[in-house]
Each structure stands twice: as structure tokens, then as C-alpha cells.
Amino acid sequence: MKYSLKIGKKIISFILIEEEDFYKIELDEKEYKAELIKIDSNLYSLIIDGLTYTLALSKEGKKIELFFKGDLFAFEIPSQRDKGALENLSGIDKISAPMPGRVVKLLKKIGEDVLDGDGVIVVEAMKMESELKTNIDGKITEINVKEGDTVDLGAPLLTIESQDKKEE
DSSP states (O other), X not given: OEEEEEETTEEEEXXXXXXXXXXXXXXXXXXXXXXXXXXXXXXXXXXXXXXXXXXXXXXXXXXXXXXXXXXXXXXXXOOHHHHHHHHOOSSEEEEEOSSSEEEEEEOOOTTOEEOXXXXXXXXXXXXXXXXXXXXXXXXXXXXXXXXXXXXXXXXXXXEEEOTTOOOO
């Protein structure tokens, strides 16, 4: 199964396959064989390629802390929005409906400049309004909806392109 962890603004993806008595980890086109033995509630013994390590693991909500070889590492389980924004390095942010709902307000118009973190559209679902934000600096190049429209999950709402987007 494929997993992702967010460290700062970077997403690390890896494949973890559970075999009979070990795990197979595929990361950066390399494959590792690992055994994980639970010692107590947060303490584990990790054996990778014959080397043994002790690690402490703490998970609270989406946040994960790992104490390994004297260092503390903090991770976060990324949302689908994070994955899309951080894995798409093309300089294009396509914002889609996170759930079925209704477009309440368009905060920007085609041609307007936006900055990373700017709200661009407000949608309502289950009587809750959500302001959707862009993850790049750029310009609104496409708007696929108008205020009052009903949208399905994943429906394309608008597109932002950075001024220095990569040419395909």
C-alpha cells in the first residue's frame, strides 16, 4: 500500500508491503526488508537489512513524532489537498470541490493575481462554508462555476497558473 508523510512543505511517498514475517519498503526506487517488533505502547525495535534500531513513535491526530538515533523527527499525514499541491510542481493549481455543495462566492476574477494562501472561492456543504485557498503565487486563468452553482465532489472550480510555470 502507498503511504505519504509531509515534512515541512515536502511530501515523501513510499510503498509498504506486509509479508509473512517482515515488511518490504520501496522508497526512491530502492527496496528494503524490515522487521518491526513492538516493545511497549510507543517503543519499537526496527531491523532493516540486518541492522537493529530502537525507535519511539507518538501519533496524535495527523501529527507523528519519531525519536530515532538521538533525533526527534516530526511528520504530518498530508491531506489530499496537500498531496495535490505539493506533488504537482507544474505551476498549475487546479482547485476542485472537496465535497458536494454549493458555490457561495467567487473571491477572484479571471486575470487577477493571487498569492500562496489567498482565498479564491467559498463553497458551502452541510450548512458549513469553506474558503478554498491557492497553494501557489499566480494568476486566475479559468473559472468553471458561478455563484449559486451546485457542484459534485471533485468538480473543477477554478485554475491558477504561476507566472513561471514549467513549459510542457
